[in-house]
Amino acid sequence: MERSSLILLMIFIAKVSSHSWLACVDYTEKNGANWDWEKCRGYPRDAIKYAQKNSFGMDRGFDHKPGMNGKACKTDLNGDSYNPLYPKAVYYPGQQVILVHPMKNHGTSGKCTNIHIPDFGNRIYHGMEGTDTNEPYSYYRPFLVADLGLSKTGSANTAPDTYPKPGYQNAPAFCENTDRAMGTYSFNIPDNFKPGQFTFVWRWSFNGPTDIYTTCFDVIIAPNKAKRDQILINQGDMDLSVPCGGILSNEGDGSTKGCGQQIIKPTTPPPVTRGTTRRPIIMTTTKATIGTGADVMVYQLSGEVALGEADNKVVQRFISVQFNCPVEATFWNARLVSKANHDNSDVTDGANRFELLQEQTTDVASGKVYFSATFVEACDVNANPPIATVVDEVK
Secondary structure, eight states: OHHHHHHHHHHHHHHSOOOOOOSBSSBSOTTOSSOOGGGBOOOOTTHHHHSOTTSTTOOSSOOOOOTTTSBSSSSOOOTTSOBTTBOOEEEOTTOEEEEEEEOTTOOOOSSSSOTTOOOOOEEEEEOOTTOOSSOBHHHHTTSEEEEOOOOOOGGGOSOTTOSSOSGGGOOTTGGGOTTTOEEEEEEEOOTTOOSEEEEEEEEEEOSSTTOEEEEEEEEEEOSSHHHHHHHHHHTTOOBOOBOOSSBOTTSSBOOOTTOBOOBOOOOSSOOOOSSOOSSOOOEEEOOOOTTSOOOEEEEEEEEEEEOOOOOTTOOEEEEEEEEEEEEEEEESSSEEEEEEOTTOOOOTTOEEEEEEEEOSHHHHHHTEEEEEEEEEEEEOTTTSOOEEEEEEEEO
C-alpha cells in the first residue's frame, strides 16, 4: 500500500507544470506575505512587457528555460528594457537585498499541497562590468554573487507551514493563492563587489539540477549607500530603507551595513520647477534683489541627449558626453567605455567626460541617449551646459 501511494505521488508531481520568474529585484520588505508594487524599487529586464507591477504573477510568457548553453536571458538588453516606471535596481556593496517571485504552485504545505514539492537550488550570478548582457547560461556560472539556499522537501520538511524558509519556497501567504502568492529571497551584495553596471542572472532549479529557470536583471552598483541614495532620490524613490540582519535565504547572517528604515518626506511646498518631469530638480538659490534674476544651481539632472537619426546602415555609435561640473552619471541605452576629468584627476567622486558606445540596434535607431546625473557640487547648467558629440559611427 505504501509503495502504491508513493508511485501515485510521483506521478502527480511529474504532471505539475513548473515555471516562475523574478518580478522585483529590490523590494523593501523582508519575508513579506503579500505583493505591494509601491515597495519595489527595481525590476528585471523587460518587466514592463512580462511582469507588470499591477498584475503580479500573471502569466505573460516570462519564464525562461535556457538549458546549460542557451542564452541566459529571455530578451536582449536594449533602450526599452527599462524606463522611469520600471527602473534598474541600484545596490551598494554590503547591502542586503530582497528579491520577489510568484510561487506558481511550487510550494510545500501540510494544508494546501504536500511536503514533496522539489527545490534543487537557487543562485545569483553576474557578468562583467558593462558587457556580457546575454551570454549562454553556462558562461555566468563561475561568477557567483550569492547562493540563495535550498527549500526542504520530503522527510526533511518537518515544518512545511513555518516561515521564513530557505530557498524558493519562502511564501507566508502561499495557501491563500498557490498560483500567484508572493515568494521572496534575501541575500547580501559582497562587500568587495566593484561599482559599475552589471547583468545579474537568477537561476532556480526545480525538478532537478538541470531543470533550470532564469531571469536577468541589470543593476547599478553604487560605490556606497550615500551614492545609491542619491540615485534613488533622483529617480523619485523616497524610501531608502534597507533590511537589517536576520537570516538570509541561504541561512547565513543578513548584512547590517547601512540598514534601517529611512523614508524621506517632501517639504511643503516642495522645491519644484515648471514642466512635466516625473520628479522635481533639487536646486538652491541665492537671495536676489526684487526685479533681478537669481542664479539657479542644480544638484541633479535627468533627461535625454538628442543625437539625431543615424543612417540605417549604422550598427554602432561612439559618443562623448561632457559636463563642465564633476558628476556621477548613469546612461540607460549606451555602454560606458571610459570616463575622465578635464585635468585627468581621480574619477572616484565624479567625472567630466564620459565615452559611450551604442551597439544594440534599437539603441542606435533611437537617435538618443538617456541619462541621469548627480553633480558633486551645485552646478549652474545654464552657464555650463552639457555637450554631447557623435565621435564615430560603424557601418
